[in-house]
Amino acid sequence: xxxxxxxxxxxxxxxxxxxxxxxxxxxxxxxxxxxxxxxxxxxxxxxxxxxxxxxxxxxxxxxxxxxxxxxxxxxxxxxxxxxxxxxxxxxxxxxxxxxxxxxxxxxxxxxxxxxxxxxxxxxxxxxxxxxxx
Numbered sequence: 442x443x444x445x446x447x448x449x450x451x452x453x454x455x456x457x458x459x460x461x462x463x464x465x466x467x468x469x470x471x472x473x474x475x476x477x478x479x480x481x482x483x484x485x486x487x488x489x490x491x492x493x494x495x496x497x498x499x500x501x502x503x504x505x506x507x508x509x510x511x512x513x514x515x516x517x518x519x520x521x522x523x524x525x526x527x528x529x530x531x532x533x534x535x536x537x538x539x540x541x542x543x544x545x546x547x548x549x550x551x552x553x554x555x556x557x558x559x560x561x562x563x564x565x566x567x568x569x570x571x572x573x574x
Contacts, residue, residue, distance in 0.1 A: 455552045457482035459545040467541050469533030477529030484527060488519045516542035 460482055464470045472478045496515050497504065504511045517538040524532040532538050 451556060452553070453482055453486060455549050455556065456486055456545075458552065459548040460485070462548060463541045463544050466544065467537055469531075469537035470541050471531045473529035473531075477527055481523050481527045481530045485519065485523045488522055492522065493519055513539060513543065516546060520545075 457478055461472070461478055464472055464478075472481070493515060496518070497512070500511060500515070517535060520538040520542050521532055521535065524530045524538075532541070
C-alpha cells in the first residue's frame with residue numbers, strides 16, 4: 442500500500458500546481474484560499490478516476506461521432522463538477538472550464554514527464570528477438 446502512496450502524492454501535487462497555474466492564467470478560475478486548492482486537486486483526481494470513466498462509457502457514441510473531441514467537454518464538466526462541490530473554488534463558465542481543462546491536462550503531462558511521474562509497472566517492454574508480422 443505504501444508503494445502506491447508516493448505516486449499518488451506526486452500526482453496530487455502536480456494536479457494542485459496545474460490548477461494553481463491555471464488560476465493565474467485564466468481570470469474566470471479562482472481559489473479563495475490554499476485549502477480550496479488542495480481539496481479541489483484531490484476531488485478532481487477522484488472525479489477523474491470515478492465519474493469520468495462512467496461519463497465516457499455513457500457518451501461513447503457521441504465520442505466516436507466527434508472523433509474523441511467530446512472528451513474535452515467531459516474534462517470541462519469534471520472541473521465544473523469540482524467547482525460546484527468545493528466552497529472557495531469558482532469557475533466563471535463552461536468555456537473557461539474548457540480551456541482551463543486543456544491547459545491543466547497539458548501541464549500535468551509535461552510536469553509528470555519531467556518529475557518522473559510515470560509508474561514503472563505500466564511500462565511496456567518490447568521483445569528483443571523474434572519475428573515481427
